[in-house]
Amino acid sequence: MDRRDVLKSAALSGLVGSLLAPSLQAVAADNPDSEAAAALKELQKAINELEAAFSSPEWKLRTRQDFAEARRVLLHVLMHGLQCWLEADPSRPFFTPFINQHKKMLGDNPDARYFSAVINDQHSYRISGNLAGATYTSFTLELGADTSGDGIGSTLNDTEFKADEHGNYEIIVSAVEQDGNWLPMTQGASSITSRHYYERENSINNDRLHHIPIDIECLQTTAPRVSPNDSDIAEGIQRVTTFVRGNVITMNAKNSPSWVSRIPNQFTPPIKDDSHTSITYAARDNVYSMAPFVLGPDQALVIRGRFPTCRFSNVVLFNRFLQTLDYEERTVSLNRAQTVLEDDGSFSMIIAHKDPGRPNWLDTEGRPYGIVFWRFQLPKGDIQPLVTEVISLA
Structure with a gap:
């Protein structure tokens, strides 16, 4: 398409907008407070509440750098919420990279790649992938979209499933036991996380050319997707809000596990427990x-x-x-x-x-x-x- 075609297209789109404007204004007048608009206000409220919380004694932020990094982690969590949860449909799941060099949260790891897909316990799924030379590969069902959820459900690691001589594998996620590689569906599961650890002299997340093939599909047939309506978009925004509220957190004595030391420069003994x-x-x-x-x-x-x-x-x-x-x-x-x-x-x-x-x-x-x-x-x-x-x- 040359420059003249681009200009013609732009002019046409402007014409269409002008022709549709009266009818759109009428709709807006009849429905000034849509569900999506209300959900967006709630997301904005959540962000504002976190911004206010950063100044509270609970967060113990003291320096300009502390406050800057608090806002940075908020935006990183929001970024993943938008990438993973906004368009999520458990009947049409997709894996989203959880972290990278420029999206960091929840204790990220230079030596590991993580992927996340939104699911629910009413469906069954097939995961397909390749080990791609990883030291360790696993899949974990998450029981909540936020840290106030019920923790983790079933886990399957590469000592528990089989891959072929080329590293290819398929895993069925379902409530009913399956032959072959099977990850039991846990009641209340809302997402699935994959972990791909590597022990290399060059940390895997500094190897931008390394690709880990991974995919997920729902095994139930669904009707063709329809255009998202106001309610659909509102639900997506609400999922993002839930993720942001649950994962921009501060650690304190009440929510710190036993393996977290409260004494600077000293570790508690590593203990194998649940x-x-x-x-x-x-x-x-x-x-x-x-x-x-x-x-x-x-x-x-x-x-x-x-x-x-x-x-x-x-x-x-x-x-x-x-x-x-x-x-x-x-x-x-x-x-x-x-x-x-x-x-x-x-x-x-x-x-x-x-x-x-x-x-x-x-x-x-x-x-x-x-x-x-x-x-x-x-x-x-x-x-x-x-x-x-x-x-x-x-």
Whole structure:
């Protein structure tokens, strides 16, 4: 199409708009407060309430940077809500990437890709995909669109389903047991999350060319889709509002799991239990340990320990909103393939504002405080406690 055709099309669209304007005005006059308009106001209200909450004592935000990052995480959660929940139809599901270098929330991971699809427990589904060289692959049913939901339901990992010699697989998600790869449908399931972990020297999320084939389809036949009406669009906006309200959160003593340390620069012993299964978007196969770091300008935190026998493990630095620091241009995480071990197989990692001139440096970006987060996946035996020491680099 050349420039003249484009101009003609633009002129025609303007003409159509002029011709339709009187009838549209009449409709608007008869229905000034549509469901979609009310839902959009509710979303705006939720955003305004969160903005006001950032100044409350519960959030404990103190600096200009704290408030800026609070607004950033709000927008990242809103971004995923719009991408995943706005157009969601459980009878026509689709997988949406949960996180990437520029969409971070809920404890994202440089060494993993996550996908999310909206479903419901009244349907059955077929998931098709390829392992794509992953260290670990799993699927988890989520029982709520927000963190106030009922946690997680059924989980199926790659030790429990079969793939062919090329890594291809199919999984049926249904309430009735199926032959072959079967993920039992949990009552109340509202979405499904896939996890694809990699232990590589180059974190998988810095490999933009790596593709993980994955798809999902509903096994029930449905009538052809019709154009979304006012109610349909309102329901989509309401789902986005629910997701935003449930996932822009602050951690406090009341909602912190047992594996979260309240003491800066010290970890609680990693314990294998089911405490995180009540948390929506948690991973059943992981054991976690988390602690805040607080460091002066010339201080560093040394962490000594030993990786257990497990499928995957890494340590990641977060800001206070559980967003990874900049892993594109800095080393803010280390998996086992990236960690330099001592002669006895143990490790010594160092969290510092500047290069300490020794292996296993985790870069704070100069932040005086943040979060250190450990994952140990399907560990065998006990996990050795993490020993910490604050040292001076002056």
